[in-house]
Amino acid sequence: MERVSTHLRTLASTLAAGTRLPSTRSLSADLGVGPVTVQRAVALLVAEGLVETRPGTGNFVTGSARRATPRDVAWQAEALGLTRPRVVDTTASGVRAPGADVIPLHWGYPLPELQPEGLVRTALSRAVRHPDALMPAPSSGHPLLRQLLAGELSARTPECDVTADDVLITSGAQSALVAAFRGLASPGDTVVMETPTFWGAIAAATEAGLQIVPVASGPRGLDPEALDRAMRTHGARLVYAQPTWANPTATVWDPTTRSAVLGLLEEHAAFLIEDDWARDLSLGDDHPLPLVCRDPHGHVVYVRSYTKGMSPSIRAAGLVARGPAMQRIRGSRWAADLYVSTVLQLAAAEILGSPGWRRHVGGLGRQLSVRRDALMTAISRHAPSAELTSVPQGGLSLWLRLPEGADPATVAARCLQDGVAISPGDEWFPGEPSGPFVRLGYAAAPTEQFETAARTIGRHLPR
C-alpha cells in the first residue's frame, strides 16, 4: 500500500487544488493492485488532508499538498515558560569544532597524530568480531571493563578495596557527572566546586538543578579551611573537584590538602565527586594517587575518563561509588541512558589490556611536554604580558592571566578574526571570573603554528 499512497501523494502535489483524482478502477489497473488497496491509500490521503471525498462524485485534491505550511514557532516562547540559565548551551568554546583555516588552540581533544590511532582501529575491529559485540551490555557495564578499572585502582595501594561491583560504565565522563550530581543531590541542593573549573561540570550541575558555591583553588589545591566554611555556611553535602591536573589550572592537590579534604568529608558526612579527567595525560613520571584509593567508606565518587587518552570515538568512562550512593547513581544513569554499546566497551577493554597502551601513554606524555614547552616559549616571546599561572605537569592546556583591563572575550574574538581560536577563561568560572584569563591548548594544533598563534595573541593584548 505504501507504494500506492506515495504515488497518490506525488500526484496530489502536482495537481491543482480541486482536480479530480482518477477513479479507483483506473488507478487499480494503472498500478496493478487491487481496488481495496487503492481505497485504503485514498483513505490515508484523506486522513492526511491531501484529498477530500465528495460522495457520489469522487476524490479531489485539496491543494494542501502543494507546499509545506510555512513554519511558525513563535507560540513556543510562552509554552516553554521560565527561561534557562545561560550556561547550558552548545557554544562553549572547547566543543565548537575547529574550522579548517583556524589554528585551534581552543579545542579540547588531542590531534589525531597524538591519538593511538592504530590501537583504536585494531581494538574496534576486534570488538566488532567479538561474540558479545551485538548483545546489549549489562546496565552497569561489561564485566571486563569494570574489572580493569577496579584493578587499576586496587593495584595502586593495598588500602584500596574497590572491586568490579563498585564500577559503573557510562558513555563518557559527562554522563557520569550528570548521573553523580542527580544521584547524590536533589534540585535546589548545594554543591561546592573549585573555581575555576571544568565548564562541563558547571553545565551538568546546573542541568541537575543544583546551586553552585564556588571556592577558590590555590597552587596547593582547594583550601580546606575555605571548603569547611563553605560547607557549613551553605549546608553543602556534595563537593566536585579535579584534584589531579585540574582543568583549566593544571593544579595538583598536595598531600596535605588531600588528607584534610578527606577528613572534612568524614566530618560533614559528605560526598566528593573526584573527576580524574587527565589520568592518561601526565607530562612526566608523576601519577598522583586518586583520592578514592584512600577512602574506604564511600565518601569519594570517582570518575575516570577513557575518551581523552584514547579517542573521541571511544565514548566510555568508569564511575566508582560504594553503598546506597551507587544505587542512586545507577538509578539516575539507568533512567538517562540504559546501557553503553558493547562494541565501545570491548574496544576500550582491548586497548587498556594491550601492551601498546602503556607505551602510548608514556609517549603521549613526552609529546605533550614538548608541545607545552613550545607553546610556553612562543607565548613568552610574543605575548609576554600574558602571565602563565603555572607550568602544567598534566593535561592539555596553559592557563594564562591577561594584563588588567584586557577583556578575554574581546581578545578571543579578535584572535579568531585573525585565524587563531582561543578560549576566554570566563567559561570555567561558575560565578564571576576572578580575573581576565584565557586557556590555550597545546594538543590540538600543529606545533609549527604556535609561533604564528602567539604573535597574533600578542598583537591583541595591551602592552
Added chain:
Amino acid sequence: MERVSTHLRTLASTLAAGTRLPSTRSLSADLGVGPVTVQRAVALLVAEGLVETRPGTGNFVTGSARRATPRDVAWQAEALGLTRPRVVDTTASGVRAPGADVIPLHWGYPLPELQPEGLVRTALSRAVRHPDALMPAPSSGHPLLRQLLAGELSARTPECDVTADDVLITSGAQSALVAAFRGLASPGDTVVMETPTFWGAIAAATEAGLQIVPVASGPRGLDPEALDRAMRTHGARLVYAQPTWANPTATVWDPTTRSAVLGLLEEHAAFLIEDDWARDLSLGDDHPLPLVCRDPHGHVVYVRSYTKGMSPSIRAAGLVARGPAMQRIRGSRWAADLYVSTVLQLAAAEILGSPGWRRHVGGLGRQLSVRRDALMTAISRHAPSAELTSVPQGGLSLWLRLPEGADPATVAARCLQDGVAISPGDEWFPGEPSGPFVRLGYAAAPTEQFETAARTIGRHLPR
C-alpha cells in the same frame, strides 16, 4: 618513581606495624635509583599514611597498609536525604538480562538471529576505517545520519518540511526522551502520558522531576476528550505518547485520533513527544505516517529509535524538534552527554543507506508475524484464561489480561521458578494498574520454546 613506590608499598604491607624501613641509601642501591627518587617515593607513602617519619630515627611502617579498612557506608543514608521514587531502579523486567536456562519472554531485544548481524558487523567495520571515525562528532550529530532521518520523514508527504537542521542524534532513544522531558518542562511540571506506557518513559519523566497524569488509551488510541480534560485540569503543556504500535498494547492511533490530538496541541499551545520506537518493527505492510509529518509549527517532538531494528550495539536515535524547543532540548542533551561516538553514527548511516536494510526490515516483519502467531496459538491453547487485548501489527510483544484475581507479580515469580521469564504488566502503568496484565515478548526466545512457555504460564493461572 612509580616502580619504587610500588616496591615500598608491597614492603609496607608485608612488614609488621612499627618496623623500620631500610635506609634511603640501601634502598637506593637495591633498586638502582638515585636517593632523591627514594625520598620522593617515601614522601608519597607518608602522604598515603602507610609510612611515618620519626625525625632522626628513620621511616616506620604504620601498619595501615596491612589490609583495607572494612567498608562502612551506613553514614550515607542520612547524607543522601530524601528517598527517591521506586520506579527509578535497575530491576525493570525488560532489561534484566535473561539467564541462560530461562525462556526469555520478558526480554525487550530481538534474538541475534533476527538482527541484521552481517549488515551491522560490515557497517561497523567500514565505519572504523572511515576518515571521520576517530574525530569527535558535532554535538548535534553526524551530518550524514541527520540527513537520513530528515529525508525519511520528508519523503513521506510533501507537507513535511523537516530538514537535517531539525535533527539531533542521541545515544539511544532513552537519552532523547530524558533530554526532551528536561528541555520542554521544569521539575514539578505536569506531563500527560498514555496508560499503560513504556516504563523507560515513566522513569525518564520521573527522573526529570515531572508529575505524571495518566490518561487511558483505548483501541483507537488516546481519547481526545480525556486528553483535553486532563490538560485543562492539570495545566499540562506536555504530552508523551507512542501513537504507532504503542509499547505494550500495540495500539495504533486511528486517523481521527491523530487529527484531534494535533488540534488539541495547537489549542493548548502544547508539546507532544512522539516516541516512534517501533518504526522498523511493522508486522505487515502498514507504516503509519508519523504525527510530526503533519505538524508544521513544532508542536511534535519526534523520537526515532535505531537500536531496536538494527542492534543493541548501535546505540543511536534521532530526535526532531523545531524552534526554541530544539535549543532547550539540545542544551539539556549537551549537558548530559556532549556527543555520540562517530563510529556508531557512521555505522547507523551505513546500514540505513545499504540495499540490505530495506530487505532486512521486510524480512524481520515477516518473521515477527510468524512468531506472534505462534505465541498467540500456544497461549490460546495452554493458557486460554489469559485474554489477548489485541493482535499486534507491529512491535515485539503480546499484552494479555489475566483473569480477575490473578496477581501478575506472583504469576511472573512462579513462572520464573519454572524457567519462564515474563513481565508483570504493572511496570507499564505510571499510576495504579487498570487490571492484571502481563507482557509476553515473541522476539527473544526460540519459537520451539513457545509451547513449553505457554504451558507453564497456563499452569500458574486461575482457570
